Amino acid sequence: MVQKLRIAIQKSGRLYDDSVKLLSECGIDLRNVRERLRTESDDFPLEVFFLRDDDIPQYVEDGVADIGIVGENVLYEKNRQAEVVEELGFGKCRLSIAILRNQHYDGIRTLKGKRIATSYPFLVASYLKQHNVEADIHEISGSVEIAPGIGLADVVADLVSSGSTLFMNGLKEVETILQSQAVLIKNKDLSKEQLDLLDKLLFRIKAVKKAKRNKYVLLNAPNEKLGEIIALLPGMKSPSVLPLAETGWSSVHSVLSEDEFWEKIEQLKAAGAQGILVVPIEKMVV
Numbered sequence: 001m002v003q004k005l006r007i008a009i010q011k012s013g014r015l016y017d018d019s020v021k022l023l024s025e026c027g028i029d030l031r032n033v034r035e036r037l038r039t040e041s042d043d044f045p046l047e048v049f050f051l052r053d054d055d056i057p058q059y060v061e062d063g064v065a066d067i068g069i070v071g072e073n074v075l076y077e078k079n080r081q082a083e084v085v086e087e088l089g090f091g092k093c094r095l096s097i098a099i100l101r102n103q104h105y106d107g108i109r110t111l112k113g114k115r116i117a118t119s120y121p122f123l124v125a126s127y128l129k130q131h132n133v134e135a136d137i138h139e140i141s142g143s144v145e146i147a148p149g150i151g152l153a154d155v156v157a158d159l160v161s162s163g164s165t166l167f168m169n170g171l172k173e174v175e176t177i178l179q180s181q182a183v184l185i186k187n188k189d190l191s192k193e194q195l196d197l198l199d200k201l202l203f204r205i206k207a208v209k210k211a212k213r214n215k216y217v218l219l220n221a222p223n224e225k226l227g228e229i230i231a232l233l234p235g236m237k238s239p240s241v242l243p244l245a246e247t248g249w250s251s252v253h254s255v256l257s258e259d260e261f262w263e264k265i266e267q268l269k270a271a272g273a274q275g276i277l278v279v280p281i282e283k284m285v286v
């Protein structure tokens with residue numbers, strides 16, 4: 001029997017779309033995704049389980065799944081023995097403490113003796129302990145943001161992404177407990193075959209991530225400016241330079257990373273580059 005790697009991903013919710021998309025960008029398209037129970041891929045020896053995100057750390061710890069995609073918020077709340085293999089760069093959010101907008105806040109001591117509603121009792125308790133503040137934590141499983149409005153709690157600790165949920169409920173953020181994103185996790189005791197499969201998958205994930213951080217840039221340059229322009233461009237090794245049909249001009253091709261992108265484009269323009277085209281890269285293997 002061919003060994004397969006079993007991956008647990010979220011069945012529905014904030015990470016579902018991006019998890020399936022990442023696998024697809026890695027060349028792994030899933031059969032019968034609509035049923036969202038269990039499926040396989042024809043392109044890679046992968047078996048996929050769709051689970052509630054809250055259960056994923058435990059399934060990976062127990063070895064029911066070999067690997068999983070889960071938010072750091074859930075992983076650290078569940079406090080399970082699963083190793084983080086790679087940060088995936090999506091599902092970014094933070095776990096924050098928020099109070100009613102019209103309430104006065106004078107540092108973390110303000111929370112002393114308050115009732116805090118949250119779905120993250122472990123992380124909230126650790127945070128309060130670390131800051132030597134005693135408060136009363138009420139665990140609730142959803143709709144945390146309405147707790148102060150209905151008199152269930154004075155304070156909430158909840159996930160914030162755009163901030164619109166807090167805003168709509170008249171709440172303001174006062175403390176950040178954790179910054180979170182989706183991560184790939186693995187069971188501690190994978191076999192040699194499973195680790196080899198995981199390496200193959202990781203190789204693809206890294207190529208996809210790298211491509212997203214970089215853009216392919218094409219531009220035209222007068223030959224007398226080439227030296228200056230090439231000096232601005234890193235390229236994977238060095239930029240490609242091709243002569244244009246019009247004498248005295250060249251076409252320059254290179255790769256630019258997101259972090260320095262706008263700054264470089266301005267410098268290139270100032271150095272005499274024209275007709276600058278920027279193209280997304282699908283995969284990048286270096």
Ligand code: PRP
Nearest residue numbers: 014142143158159160161162163164165
């Ligand atoms: C979280 C959180 C808020 C919302 C915040 O819920 O509980 O309701 O997202 O996002 P925003 O800052 O962009 O408004 P989630 O979507 O994870 O669903 P859940 O409440 O079922 O966990």
Ligand code: ZN
Nearest residue numbers: 013053054074
């Ligand atoms: Zn959830």
